[in-house]
Amino acid sequence: MKIKDKIKELKKLKSDLYGNDFLLTWEKSKDDLKTVLKVAEILKDMRDQNISPKVFDSGLAISIFRDNSTRTRFSYASASNLLGLEIQDLDETKSQIAHGETVRETANMISFMSDYIGIRDDMYLGEGNKYMREVGAALDDGFKNGVLPKRPGIVNLQCDIDHPTQSMADMQHLIDKFGNIENLKGKKIAVTWAYSPSYGKPLSVPQGIIGLMTRFGMNVELAYPKGYNLIPEVEELAAKQAKENGGTFKIANTMEDAFKNADIIYPKSWAPYHVMEKRTELLKNKDMEGLKALEKQALAENATHKHWTVDDKMVSLTKNGKALYMHPLPADISGLSCAEGEVTDKVFDKYRIETYKEAGYKPYIIASMMFVNKFKKPAKALNQLLKRNQKRFGI
């Protein structure tokens, strides 16, 4: 479809994203989400056709990464650069759980010439999303009181609850695979725990997926070993949303059950909720001995679930043995990146290119979230860009 026609489709959507932070997909209306997806698609088309969507001639995009990251860091940098902003990283090596005046002051100090703040803070249950909202309140305060000329927008680059830039990129990938968003209705997606020799992986990816996919009439089946549940409120939310949107939400106890007849499988390791809760407590108290003990215990517990791994036999249970495998990467691949992991080398290799493509949507999803934060009428703005027809590369 031509860019022009995609913009026409975009025009039909009624979104309320202008000036609003993007923190949780379930705080957004379905039209909001569709708008972000469509704008991302158009931005990608534009860049692929060498039409620059640069809308800032200068300005900063701040990044705050409270956890290591390569993929999301590069995605945010790419998105910011695409729109014309320079990345400036706030390196907070010192205090991990800072609140109060420190957050309020820092948020203002870095924002005099900033247009966005992208935050990744996924280490502590109950902290990451809270921190983002605290930064947001500080920016509101600074803008209201004349400290800041503009109120920078906040993009959640992964918190303890949701990972919206990941889940939305995943959604984009599904739309691409299944033709359009309507076709996702009635499709079964299995979001399952999988064994990994590591420990402490955040819950935000599976939570983000069940929190988003249940909005679009999909049959979502979550599966994990006993005790490996997600944040209870998010599981409840997924159930409620499925009901409201003509889909289903089930929780299974085996990977086999979840995979049965699935159109899509999303197997990924995470730490059980109760472990993450305990870990947060120990980290707050700087109880290093306790942390070591917890890690040992959690790894031992994990090791009893090594059969939660995706091999040919497991895949054969899915619809026609051909479900689409998804993963946010890097996957723990048995015999490749670890002895025993989430997925066998053979299965992964079959879907390798697909997972790369899945990841490739993220920069555009982020750019889109930034774009719609600044343009009340994104369709109009995109049409202007099309008309301007500025080359990204060339003389």
Place this chain on the structure above:
Amino acid sequence: MKIKDKIKELKKLKSDLYGNDFLLTWEKSKDDLKTVLKVAEILKDMRDQNISPKVFDSGLAISIFRDNSTRTRFSYASASNLLGLEIQDLDETKSQIAHGETVRETANMISFMSDYIGIRDDMYLGEGNKYMREVGAALDDGFKNGVLPKRPGIVNLQCDIDHPTQSMADMQHLIDKFGNIENLKGKKIAVTWAYSPSYGKPLSVPQGIIGLMTRFGMNVELAYPKGYNLIPEVEELAAKQAKENGGTFKIANTMEDAFKNADIIYPKSWAPYHVMEKRTELLKNKDMEGLKALEKQALAENATHKHWTVDDKMVSLTKNGKALYMHPLPADISGLSCAEGEVTDKVFDKYRIETYKEAGYKPYIIASMMFVNKFKKPAKALNQLLKRNQKRFGI
């Protein structure tokens, strides 16, 4: 006032900033300083009105931070980006006191495509400013000998003697508060030591303030506990400048004396000159034991001056109990960022927004220092920018 009219005022000033480094305010004429202030104001107005002052289409602004920094780092990055330059950081983790061929060579190696070098080097008495001049001499040498196509300008982002981007931002804040620079004549500003549980804070902020404010007819009163004096030459300079410019300069022994009838209070902790001298010596000799002993002793000495703190009672001594409180941030706030510190939570909260605004001028002061270094006729250049009317944001 309209930008056009501000440019008209700027035109009346006779400055000599073109091609010159900005290292100490007291090396600059009053018209130089007024020019920097006015250009900063205009650049801020332009950006606030979405008029881009971008004058470079490419180029690097090098930063050398020999001490940790968040505020100044972001300010320099913002200023550079505003003018169209990309920040490139020289990370000198190894040798802190490098001189000679190393400095000369490095200065040239990083400058082939650089337009400015911003330097923060405030750790060692007798070193920071000297280092900046050494870099400057190396650039002169490289330019003269055809190594460099242009001579990059140097901006002092804080040295052992002065912190000109801070003091000039403070001055901008005062101009904004008191209407214009003429109104500062006869106003009393109390620059005082204040208690903090930390140790080794540089002297450059109070030195910068007394070195600048005495140029404009203000009554500057410096106060500190016995033994906490600043660099003697800077205190003498302040006295001399006050005399020449129709103001006064006094040194008091109590915060109470200094605050009496003050229009502005600037209470901030610093390390005594003799401690900083000893510390520099110990650091040069890498005497870690000696440093520990000095820190212990200095903290103990500090702790005997806990009454040097700004509370309601202290503020009530100022003119109508309503003096403007200033601080370069972050302040050590009692009961908030520390048990006992420079200022009570209550007082700070009252002036919090003001201190944020004070900080907000810094990026523009830096951008202005950069701007006037490259344009012989800044008023003309600003008029051209106004005419060009390029949007910072938009299509």
Place this chain on the structure above:
Amino acid sequence: MKIKDKIKELKKLKSDLYGNDFLLTWEKSKDDLKTVLKVAEILKDMRDQNISPKVFDSGLAISIFRDNSTRTRFSYASASNLLGLEIQDLDETKSQIAHGETVRETANMISFMSDYIGIRDDMYLGEGNKYMREVGAALDDGFKNGVLPKRPGIVNLQCDIDHPTQSMADMQHLIDKFGNIENLKGKKIAVTWAYSPSYGKPLSVPQGIIGLMTRFGMNVELAYPKGYNLIPEVEELAAKQAKENGGTFKIANTMEDAFKNADIIYPKSWAPYHVMEKRTELLKNKDMEGLKALEKQALAENATHKHWTVDDKMVSLTKNGKALYMHPLPADISGLSCAEGEVTDKVFDKYRIETYKEAGYKPYIIASMMFVNKFKKPAKALNQLLKRNQKRFGI
């Protein structure tokens, strides 16, 4: 010569650089090399005349530095910025010798919006160049499979075998000194080992020089103490190339022999091939004890060759006692940066400015390598830039 005339000369060259990585000079035709040199010269002229060669309005240039670097880092940053790209650094602090799926995946993950990847990986014999080719294959795979919209170009910023951006900058310097590339025919260049108190310096600089200079009819004389040979295949290649191109290639055993009647001297320390081989093995096995022992032994061996140093007497052996001294910097200067080193303070000081100029070509060589990777007809593109006449600085 005017830029226009230089472009006319460029037009006569038949190069095949479009879309190809730049990994080893000896994989490129002579016209390829001349093209890179001429484009570099033109880009420098343009910038010196305030004509911007910016050809990207946005985009990323990725840097992967697996070894410390200041000069090359700044050169790559300068080149990228000149063309309109923002640097994004991939910080791989963890695994030094990563291969397989990790490399393949990472290469794709960082490249969704990247136009180039600059790689420095010179620590391990047999690894650096191999790694670059592995990244290249991953990018080919990603592009072919629709993961990447474009295939980013790779620039070798120093590997275990070659340091093409250094050797080409050195060549540019020689062209400038001797008038043109034809004049280099028959000139004698002495590439010699020199004593340094350090250990483990890569072989890629001397290898790069003998691998490049033997292409242009020069008489290349390599000299080192017994056992300090380079990679045998590269020495053989140099001999073969000299023969094919009407020059000579000799290996001497003393600095004196090599310097005799030399037009150019290039004395520089490096670690013997067999030491580097052993070191790579030990590093792979993480044998820290073995590494310490090797370092001790290698330093002791080095210390027996302290007479391999460039002093007045040594220089007097060269043609008319006036050979051009070259060094990639920083040099180990006796009595300045170390007690005893590669060159005396007196000799270095005489050539100091020359070595700075030599270094100054590197950013433009890199920019040129990037430029020719993206324009099938570089002469045409440069003419368009000339016609566009966009100011780098100014309103």
